[in-house]
Amino acid sequence: MVKATTRKTSLRERFNISRLAIAYPWLTLSFWIAVAVAGLLVFSSLKYALLPDITFPVVVVNATAPFTDALETEAKLTQPIEQSLSSIPKLDRLRSSIYPNQAVISLSFGVGTNLEQSANQVETRLKQLNLPEGASYKVFPLNLNESAAVSYAIESPSKNLVDLTKIAQEEIVTAIAKLPGVLKVNLLGAVEQTTESVGAKHLGDNSSLLPTDSSPKASPDPNEQSPPTKQTKTSAVRLNGKDALAFQVIKKSDANTLEVVAAVEKEVARLQSALPEVQLILAATQAEYIRSATDATIDALLEAVIISVVAIFPFLWNLRATLISALAIPASLLGTFIVMAIYGFNLETITLLALALVIGSIIDDAIVDVENIMRHIDEGETPRQAALHATNEIGLTVTAATFTAVAVFLPIALMKGTIGQFFMPFGITVSAAMLTSLLVARTLSPVLAVYWLKPKSSKTSPRENRYWQSFAEGYRHLLSWSLKHRSIVIGIAALSFVAGIGLIPLIPKGFIPKLDRGEFNISYTAPINATAYLPDWLKSSAGVETDALGESLDVAKQIEAAVLKSPEVEKVFTIVGFREAEPNKGIINVALKSDRTLHTAEVQDRIREQLPTIPGVTTSVEDIQFVDASLGAQKPLQIALVGDDLQAVSKAAREIKARLLTIRGFEDVTTTGETGEDGTIFQIEHRSQKRTVYVSANLNRELTIGQATDIVVSEAKAVLPPQVTLALGGDSARSGEIFGSFGTTLTLSAICILFVLIFLFKSWIDPLVICLSLPLALVGGIFALLITNSDFGMISLIGFVFLLGLSNKNAILLVDYINQLRSSGYSRTEAILKAGPVRLRPIIMTTASTILGMMPIALGLGAGAELRTPMAIAIAGGLISSSLLSLIVVPVVYDIVHDRKPPSKNKN
Incomplete structure (x- = not known):
């Protein structure tokens, strides 16, 4: 003792x-x-x-080949690339989207993995492959923390979009790009006069996944005889229902958002005084929230x-x-x-x-x-x-x-x-x-x-x-x-x-609880003719003319008109075709008034009911993501149906979608990667090298992710054939x-x-x-x-x-x-x-x-x-x-x- x-x-x-x-x-x-x-x-x-500084390293491979069938692209282009890349160290997830002449392969690596090293490993593996004749690829290393910090619309009562594009390239973009913490500046909705010509273009010319950096272009000699020209547009931008030009500031992964936005705001004020004929209008920003x-x-x-x-x-x-x-x-x-x-x-x-x-x-x-x-x-x-x-x-x-x-x-x-x-x-x-x-x-x-x-x-x-x-x-x-x-x-x-x-x-x-953030996004996908996926040289030789961007812009205008009728809405900023390879897709940022009496989720539910029903168009009213997922934001609820028989998997996905559409709480239910009702195949999705069809949905305030997951799993088990397996994605998997x-x-x-x-x-x-x-x-x-x-x-x-x-x-x-x-x-x-x-x-x-x-x-x-x-x-x-x-x-x-x-x- x-x-x-x-x-x-x-x-x-x-x-x-x-x-x-x-x-x-x-x-x-x-x-x-x-x-x-x-x-x-x-x-x-x-x-x-x-939020804390977190690095989400992603490498995207955008490969093209002169195929006219998604199955052929899958077998001859996608599968060899996937097999080569699947054994790269620290690879967390491998997903592919396959089209008639194009495959987009996304490789997500473990948090903290060196992005440059991972991209180099991908390049090395691809160089060792014997790709089909005429095939090409581009590798895009993406740090999802390199997000859009702020966007400004560029308008002028006296200048057309061609003139505004030139001013933006020569005066605005170059100045903003030099600011500390700025990785790059994307010029959206730019319109340029280009020489009209017919002939083969490099296969990679139409394969860019992300908006390209705008840089000053040399002005043509006004005295020189010019060949026929036409206006070229990669994307379209609208602010509050009017056509506009816009620049989007992408911050560096280690840069502080508020510091970058403050520097941009100061430079914008200087540019505004130097360019009185141009109006620079704040379109969207992370800084306010x-x-x-x-x-x-x-x-x-x-x-x-x-x-x-x-x-x-x-x-x-x-x-x-x-x-x-x-x-x-x-x-x-x-x-x-x-x-x-x-x-x-x-x-x-x-x-x-x-x-x-x-x-x-x-x-x-x-x-x-x-x-x-x-x-x-x-x-x-x-x-x-x-x-x-x-x-x-x-x-x-x-x-x-x-x-x-x-x-x-x-x-x-x-x-x-x-x-x-x-x-x-x-x-x-x-x-x-x-x-x-x-x-x-x-x-x-x-x-x-x-x-x-x-x-x-x-x-x-x-x-x-x-x-x-x-x-x-x-x-x-x-x-x-x-x-x-x-x-x-x-x-x-x-x-x-x-x-x-x-x-x-x-x-x-x-x-994660739904935030009353005062803003949200509406994304949409418009139908697009299969010929739009063809490379430019093949469309030209076949005499095919499609205006996918124009058709997509018409869809955006109809959605905008419905959104602007809401008394809680203050600002609507639209980007159509913000990825060159996907002109049929657009995203609409909706900013709400600060003196509103409704929660953001309530406004979302109301606007969702007011959106027009457009044949073939799918819309999704989404929360702002914590991380700017440049590969496209996943909906909170997502299940993956995996199986070799694409017809059986697609049938099961359609049945699950039909069931969810009858249950309160599930909104914007969509399927991705399924065949058409007649068996036609425009797009194939792969998850870990296996054919997959995704069923995704947003949730209104009546359902939590846990409740929704239990429901969708129960409904799926009731219709899944033995050869199809179920895996969770989105917030369901994260939970x-x-x-x-x-x-x-x-x-x-x-x-x-x-x-x-x-x-x-x-x-x-x-x-x-x-x-x-x-x-x-x-x-x-x-x-x-x-x-x-x-x-x-x-x-x-x-x-x-x-x-x-x-x-x-x-x-x-x-x-x-x-x-x-x-x-x-x-x-x-x-x-x-x-x-x-x-x-x-x-x-x-x-x-x-x-x-x-x-x-x-x-x-x-x-x-x-x-x-x-x-x-x-x-x-x-x-x-x-x-x-x-x-x-x-x-x-x-x-x-x-x-x-x-x-x-x-x-x-x-």
């Missing part, structure tokens, strides 16, 4: 760096002043963004700071003690900014959310230290004696609580793939904030307490203390009753846990990946908690008792999601991981103090009944400050609130249940698992 006590004492001394901080106060203060100055300097250099979302998150963070500080004053009733505790917030934040700068993080939704959520937690350690120092002062000790004794008493407890919380977030920071890159900044930011707050509580807080806190002069207890003593005494009676009726308490806890688990099927499964990743992460987090506690407590019994808080926390989190009708998705899952890091703090406070009392001679029951009321105030204080600090986030105010709210709701609900149940269940379980051997009564 003596050896165990000595080991525990030495461990407490090891974690009591407060003694050194108190012995050298000016060194302590100087250190935190230096941290504050460095943090402020670093903060001014941090950049604002919407990014600014609104980050501003709203920062507001929530500041409100959390104020509320967390205000929440602890009624418990302490001491301005100086409240101020000492409150100083932990700015000190911890400034220290965290330094860590963020070291890792190269931005101030974006994920890191700002991490800071806002952690506000109530980083004050916890200081609260516990200051409250314990105040208690010792109230018992007659001097502030210096109280600081030394209280920090020695509480040091191991606070350290254990923080280390276990950090242990939860380390698995998040180490997650692999897209999800890992997405949430690594969250895990590291939270861990940095908590470790910094621990350092504040162990050094700065006790030093300030020594000089600022004073013994109470009044001999009578204030009224508020009497209220608190009455409350604590009531809790002591409840705890005493619980120890005498342990089976009832354990039964209630077990029933609560089972009920919580039973509620999970009732919570809608989601992926499965996320739930699988977080299942592993939660398990690793629980194991990390257990190992840290075993190391600190030198025992496995107490850590197991403490870990009972974890399932108790899940009960409240699940119930909170249910009553608020929040999705159980990626955002709320992060909330549950965060919850695991916080919920065991209360149990650690209780168990550690019980052990201290027992070591000093108290019996087990006496130690429990004394420790509970003593630790009641810090437990309620820390829980209240954390929950109230999350209220601005949980209330869902401001842009991007949908991303923040589910996380805060899950955490707040879980903390309430874990705190209430832990105050009773943990002491009861502790009483059960420890021996009943009566210890000595020596309390000295």
Whole structure:
């Protein structure tokens, strides 16, 4: 017994760096002043963004050959290329779209893969192939993070599109392209005078997948006799129902969107004054929503700071003690900014959310230290004696609580793939904030307490203390009753846990909540004659003339007219044929008025009903993607039907589509890659080198992705023949990946908690008792999601991981103090009944400050609130249940698992 006590004492001394901080106060203060100055300097250099910088490397191969049949293209061109490329290292996904004379093969590589190296590997493999005679290919390395930051329309009351094109190429595009952070500038809707000629063109001339960069063209000699000319247009652009020219600024993958947009705005202002005959009109931008979302998150963070500080004053009733505790917030934040700068993080939704959520937690350690120092002062000790004794008493407890919380977030920071890159900044930011707050509580807080806190002069207890003593005494009676009726308490806890688990099927499964972003896209695909896929030289020799772009533009005009009738719509920006090889496709960006009363999703549903029905035309009303998927945005719901028999696969896809069209909630249901009703084949899709037909759909607000996935899988199984298999795509596949990743992460987090506690407590019994808080926390989190009708998705899952890091703090406070009392001679029951009321105030204080600090986030105010709210709701609900149940269940379980051997009564 003596050896165990000595080991525990030495461990407490090891974690009591407060003694050194108190012995050298000016060194302590100087250190935190230096941290504050460095943090402020670093903060001014941090950049604002919407999401973390993630690299999505994609390489696209656009191959052409003189075939007139998609089957021939598949067999002689696509399959040899796919077989050659399928074994490239770090290849995640291989998809192909096959047309009569063209194949577009998309290779998606693992997040973080070097794009240039991957593109070189693709080039090397293709050079080794013996392609059919007349075949050619182009390789396009794409970084999907190189997205369109801003677009401007170019209009003029006195200039036609040919003149505007020349001005744009010579004056505007070249100037914008030189700005820092700009990768390239696409000129859309350009019209040029070209020499009319008949003859063979290079097969690759019509195979460009992306808009080409516009560059200045040499002006022809006006005195020279010109051959017949015609106007050539690669794409068409319209703004609010009028023809226009536009330039689209593509940022570099590592460039900050807001900085690029700010530079473009400044240059546009200069160009506007230099070109009075031209009007440069903002058509679309990411910057406005990014600014609104980050501003709203920062507001929530500041409100959390104020509320967390205000929440602890009624418990302490001491301005100086409240101020000492409150100083932990700015000190911890400034220290965290330094860590963020070291890792190269931005101030974006994920890191700002991490800071806002952690506000109530980083004050916890200081609260516990200051409250314990105040208690010792109230018992007659001097502030210096109280600081030394209280920090020695509480040091191991606070350290254990923080280390276990950090242990939860380390698995998040180490997650692999897209999800890992997405949430690594969250895990590291939270861990940095908590470790910094621990350092504040162990050094700065006790030093300030020594000089600022004073013994109470009044001999009578204030009224508020009497209220608190009455409350604590009531809790002591409840705890005493619980120890005498342990089976009832354990039964209630077990029933609560089972009920919580039973509620999970009732919570809608989601992926990412629909954002009230104030803008969305309408994409469409118009029918196109098969001859349009022929190369120019073959169309010319056959005397074929098609105006696919003009036909597609007519479709766009009809859709625009319907959209512009909506009173909520402020701006409509249309790009027709934004890919040269697909003139029949277009995308319409719809910006809504800021003073609208309807949610973006409500406007989408209304406009979807108002769109005209155009024979052969498919439309899709889509949310703005988080990543600018240059290969075409996938709809949230997508299933892939795979099989060699294309007719059987197509028949099954048509049957599934017909079923989904009769079910409420499924919108814009389309199939891709199927044969015609008469068996004709214009397009074939491959997924991992196998023939595939995709069934895709958007969802309205009545269905979550989880519900929709269950429905479509059920409907598909009812019609699928044996030779056709089903695979999930879109958000359905991502949801499965996320739930699988977080299942592993939660398990690793629980194991990390257990190992840290075993190391600190030198025992496995107490850590197991403490870990009972974890399932108790899940009960409240699940119930909170249910009553608020929040999705159980990626955002709320992060909330549950965060919850695991916080919920065991209360149990650690209780168990550690019980052990201290027992070591000093108290019996087990006496130690429990004394420790509970003593630790009641810090437990309620820390829980209240954390929950109230999350209220601005949980209330869902401001842009991007949908991303923040589910996380805060899950955490707040879980903390309430874990705190209430832990105050009773943990002491009861502790009483059960420890021996009943009566210890000595020596309390000295």
